[in-house]
Amino acid sequence: MTDLPYLVRRSLRDVLARERMQHVPFPMKLDGDEEHLRETMAWLLRAVEHGEGGVAGHYSLLHGRWLPPFPETTGYVVPTLFDYAALSGEPRYADAAVRLTEWLREVQHAGGDDDGGCMQGLYDRRRGKTRPIIFNTGQNVFGFLRAYAETGEERFMDSARRAGDFLARKVDARGVWNAALHHHIPHTYNARSAWALLELHEATGEARYAEVARANLDWAVAQQAENGWFRNAHFKPGELPNTHGLAYTTRGLLESYRLTREPAYLAAAQRTADKVLRLFEIRKHLYVFWDEGWQNHGKYFPRMRGRHVCVTGNVQFALVWMRLFELTGDAPYASSAFKMVDFVKTLQDLKSRHEGVRGGVPGAFPLFGSYASLKFPNWAAKFFAEALMLKRRLMEDERLVRPAPQQAEVAR
Amino acid sequence: MKVAVLMRYPRVERAAWKRALIEGLLERGYDVALVFGERSYAQHARAALKQYGLGAVKKRGEVAARPEPRLLGHFRDRGVPVVQVGDLNGEAGVRALRALAPDLLLLLGTGIIRKGVLDVPRVGTVHCHQGYLPTYRGVNTIEWALYHGDDVHITAHFVDPGIDTGRILQRERVALLPGDDVARVRERCQQAAVPLLLRTIDAIRDGTAEPIPQAAHEGRQYFAMHPFFVDQVNRLLRERYPAGGPANGHANAPANGQGNGLADGLADGQIDVRANGRH
Numbered sequence: 001m002t003d004l005p006y007l008v009r010r011s012l013r014d015v016l017a018r019e020r021m022q023h024v025p026f027p028m029k030l031d032g033d034e035e036h037l038r039e040t041m042a043w044l045l046r047a048v049e050h051g052e053g054g055v056a057g058h059y060s061l062l063h064g065r066w067l068p069p070f071p072e073t074t075g076y077v078v079p080t081l082f083d084y085a086a087l088s089g090e091p092r093y094a095d096a097a098v099r100l101t102e103w104l105r106e107v108q109h110a111g112g113d114d115d116g117g118c119m120q121g122l123y124d125r126r127r128g129k130t131r132p133i134i135f136n137t138g139q140n141v142f143g144f145l146r147a148y149a150e151t152g153e154e155r156f157m158d159s160a161r162r163a164g165d166f167l168a169r170k171v172d173a174r175g176v177w178n179a180a181l182h183h184h185i186p187h188t189y190n191a192r193s194a195w196a197l198l199e200l201h202e203a204t205g206e207a208r209y210a211e212v213a214r215a216n217l218d219w220a221v222a223q224q225a226e227n228g229w230f231r232n233a234h235f236k237p238g239e240l241p242n243t244h245g246l247a248y249t250t251r252g253l254l255e256s257y258r259l260t261r262e263p264a265y266l267a268a269a270q271r272t273a274d275k276v277l278r279l280f281e282i283r284k285h286l287y288v289f290w291d292e293g294w295q296n297h298g299k300y301f302p303r304m305r306g307r308h309v310c311v312t313g314n315v316q317f318a319l320v321w322m323r324l325f326e327l328t329g330d331a332p333y334a335s336s337a338f339k340m341v342d343f344v345k346t347l348q349d350l351k352s353r354h355e356g357v358r359g360g361v362p363g364a365f366p367l368f369g370s371y372a373s374l375k376f377p378n379w380a381a382k383f384f385a386e387a388l389m390l391k392r393r394l395m396e397d398e399r400l401v402r403p404a405p406q407q408a409e410v411a412r
Numbered sequence: 413m414k415v416a417v418l419m420r421y422p423r424v425e426r427a428a429w430k431r432a433l434i435e436g437l438l439e440r441g442y443d444v445a446l447v448f449g450e451r452s453y454a455q456h457a458r459a460a461l462k463q464y465g466l467g468a469v470k471k472r473g474e475v476a477a478r479p480e481p482r483l484l485g486h487f488r489d490r491g492v493p494v495v496q497v498g499d500l501n502g503e504a505g506v507r508a509l510r511a512l513a514p515d516l517l518l519l520l521g522t523g524i525i526r527k528g529v530l531d532v533p534r535v536g537t538v539h540c541h542q543g544y545l546p547t548y549r550g551v552n553t554i555e556w557a558l559y560h561g562d563d564v565h566i567t568a569h570f571v572d573p574g575i576d577t578g579r580i581l582q583r584e585r586v587a588l589l590p591g592d593d594v595a596r597v598r599e600r601c602q603q604a605a606v607p608l609l610l611r612t613i614d615a616i617r618d619g620t621a622e623p624i625p626q627a628a629h630e631g632r633q634y635f636a637m638h639p640f641f642v643d644q645v646n647r648l649l650r651e652r653y654p655a656g657g658p659a660n661g662h663a664n665a666p667a668n669g670q671g672n673g674l675a676d677g678l679a680d681g682q683i684d685v686r687a688n689g690r691h
Contacts, residue, residue: 030639281635331559331641338638401644405561 003061006354007367007374010061014366017346018307021284028342032350037388039350039359040381041084041093044077046355047378048096053103058363058375059356066356071107071119072133073379074100075140080382082150083389094150101147104140105159114169117162118180132180134170137163138193141200148203157203164200167193168212175215188220188233189245191252198259210260217256220249221268228275229292240289240297242371243313246272250320258327266327273320277336285309285343286317288364288371298370308369311362312380315344315387322390329399341387348384413617414443416514416533418522419483422448422496423456424472426480429602430520434487436610442617445493445512448484449500449522501526509533516616518609519571527573535616537571537578540605542598544583545569546631549576554601555594556634558645564588566601568612570623575633579623581612591655593646 047056047066054069055077078097085094109118109132118132119140144160147153172178177190197213200206223231233241233249250272257265279294280286287296288310296307318340321333347365352358361380363372372380394400415437419425425448437444450459460468488494495512497505500522509517509532517537519525530537543553544565557564564586572578586604588597615621637645 028639277635278633332556332634335638335641336635338640339636342638395640400641402648403559403561403644 003064003354003356006352006357007061010349010367014347014368018366028339029345030342032345033341033388033392035350036345036348036359037084037385037392038088040348040361040385040388041081041088041359043359043376044081044378044381044385045093045096047381048081048100053106054100055378058372058377059360061356061367061374061376067375070136070378071104072136072139073377073382075104075119075136075143077378077382078104078143079146080386080389082146084385087389087392097143098147098151101143101156101159104143105155108140108159108163109166115166115180117159117164117166118170119163132166132170133182134167134177134180134193135182135187135190137166137180138190138196141167141193141196145196145199145203160200161204164197164204164206164209167197168208171212171215174219175212176219177216183236185234185237186219186232187235187245188223188230189248189252191217191220191249191256193252194220195252195255195259198256202259213256214260214262217253217262217265220253221264224268224271225292227292227294228272229290229294230272231292240291242288243276243286243290243310244316244371245313246276246290247313247316247320250276251316251323254320254323254327258323269320270324270328273317273324273333276317277321277333280314280317280340281336285365286314288313288369308371309365310369310371311344311347311365312372312377312383314340315361315380315383318344318387319383319390322387322394325394325400326397331400331403334394334400337387338391341384341391344384344387413516413535413613414445414512414514415516415518415613416445416447416509416512417518417520418447418449418500418525418529419520420449420459420500420522421456422451422484422494423453423482424460424475425483426475426478426486427483427521427602428480429606431480431483431486433520433606433609434483434492436606437613438490438492440610440614442613444487445495445514446483446487447495447497447500447505447509447512449497449505451496451498455498501529505529506532516613517571518613524575525571530571530573538581538609538612538616539569539571539578540609541567541569541576542601542605543567543576543634545576545580546626548634549631550634552637552642553634554597555637555642555645558594558597558649559637559641564597564601566605566608568605568608577626577628579625581615581621581623582608584608588649588653590653590657592649592653594642594649597649 050056050066051069054071054074056066057070058067060067078100081093081097085091107119109115115132119136141160141163144156144163148156148160170177170180178186181187194213194216197209201209230241230246230249233245235245250269253265254269257269275294276286286309288308289297291297318337321337325331325334344361347362348359349357350359356376360376361384363375363377363380364370368374417434434444450456460472464471484494495508497508499505506528509529515534517533519537519539543557545567548557554564565583566586567583568581570578570581584604586601
């Protein structure tokens with residue numbers, strides 16, 4: 001049943017907040033990182049409890065209930081649960097992570113055929129069945145590898161290898177993923193799947209994983225325009241790329257640079273990250289859809305300038321900027337990321353008695369906006385928790401607290 | 413030479429350094445006119461809210477309690493022409509400026525000024541940026557320079573449609589002193605802007621100014637610093653220049669003997685003018 005009273009109240013609040021943001025400085029909430037992290041993780045744990053084995057995909061205010069799990073996001077929630085278990089000393093988060101990984105093994109395609117090791121996507125109406133999906137399979141490698149690292153259970157490594165083998169099998173003659181794709185179109189955001197393969201290469205030493213990863217990363221880099229925008233970063237045919245998909249792509253390239261030290265991946269990630277940072281600093285938040293000139297667009301009325309904010313994409317770019325600081329030591333990245341985290345904190349409701357709302361991160365701002373409308377997606381909470389934990393680490397980083405004098409070109 | 417001084421907030425503007433600068437221009441014989449934006453209460457309130465958020469109410473109270481006179485009344489009483497417009501970049505603003513026919517525009521805290529306004533003066537538009545150009549463009553550049561361990565500078569430059577990308581006229585280093593925090597350094601930069609701008613405008617009038625173009629690839633645009641970093645800057649300043657620490661005749665010399673310490677021989681409050689021009 002629809003949570004109508006909350007939905008109306010929250011939508012009104014968001015509209016007023018958006019108008020206020022046109023007139024006031026960055027809407028920062030500087031304190032309470034710990035409380036926000038605790039409530040976000042508690043929300044994720046509730047999503048696990050209601051996830052039919054995985055992590056419930058969303059809490060939907062329209063449906064008034066938790067919705068079924070997505071295998072791909074369940075895969076990348078696993079490392080976040082382990083991270084928080086270590087930080088908080090609460091083993092129930094690690095237990096939940098292990099349970100989720102067991103579920104991922106259950107839904108992993110077990111057959112020895114061509115699709116063996118893959119992860120199925122959602123129900124495909126056109127084909128009347130579920131299909132193997134590259135992105136889903138790639139994201140689960142993160143879960144399997146982390147569960148193996150934490151538990152030492154060989155079955156998790158076995159699942160990671162089988163997923164990796166599927167990814168390595170499903171390339172075309174150029175070594176690029178052109179099959180088993182969402183909506184049957186190639187996506188640059190599979191840079192995240194390439195990152196997962198590089199992690200698998202690190203864990204196993206098998207060269208073919210790295211070869212496939214690099215071929216796909218090179219393809220993704222070739223899709224980038226001079227201004228940092230990516231072709232083929234969209235989710236559905238006919239759509240423009242959204243902030244979420246662009247952030248997936250950028251993070252995939254950045255982490256792949258960390259693992260390969262290939263300067264082209266860092267350069268590509270920085271090109272997009274720098275452009276998006278500038279857009280954020282000037283406009284105070286990032287909208288949902290972007291055309292090739294970085295103009296924002298609406299979803300339903302593409303000719304109109306969309307003013308809806310993709311909250312998860314905002315958090316994901318905060319993560320990209322914080323990781324860029326870690327990789328380059330450039331402090332302004334961290335400053336912008338901290339502002340973004342503060343902005344998202346203002347969108348989180350910590351006082352509500354509603355279990356689907358308290359600690360959840362909305363898909364869009366305003367709540368009815370054109371990304372995961374009227375929903376609290378699990379991946380928004382996952383990336384926000386990851387951002388809060390990374391921010392905590394950075395605030396103790398000697399390079400931020402005691403910056404080395406910069407050799408800037410300044411008269412001395 | 414006719415100088416139009418552009419400011420905002422006619423209802424509250426009373427900064428002593430701006431008054432000193434305008435009086436300096438008058439004493440030197442310049443034909444000065446003041447042009448204020450944000451004329452109405454609503455425009456003023458909206459602009460103040462944008463700049464200070466909900467702290468605007470407190471800020472308004474603080475400013476109103478200051479003993480200094482409002483610049484608007486102070487200079488109008490002295491016979492200086494004063495023009496008020498709603499939006500400096502708007503049509504009315506451009507029309508008012510054209511009617512004044514200035515040789516030079518001087519920006520004193522106006523926000524971004526559009527090309528339509530910049531096209532009005534015969535000679536150009538001058539601004540004093542709180543930071544070393546071209547290295548530190550944008551906002552909070554004093555804070556970013558301090559954070560990076562660099563000396564603090566101010567730069568007088570011609571304004572073009574970019575963000576702090578116009579030709580550089582003069583630069584000056586501002587000394588750091590024991591007990592400094594960001595607010596004190598900012599205040600000292602404002603005070604230092606008065607003689608720098610007077611010298612710069614004199615040089616433009618006398619034809620001795622030698623503007624240096626900025627290359628597009630030089631420098632970087634900085635954005636507002638997150639409060640966590642401002643806290644770090646204040647802490648670093650306290651560590652490097654503790655209150656009551658030895659001035660030693662080295663205004664920029666950190667107490668621990670580390671850091672740049674390049675303003676040798678400067679007494680408290682003195683401005684190091686040796687950094688003028690390109691080094």
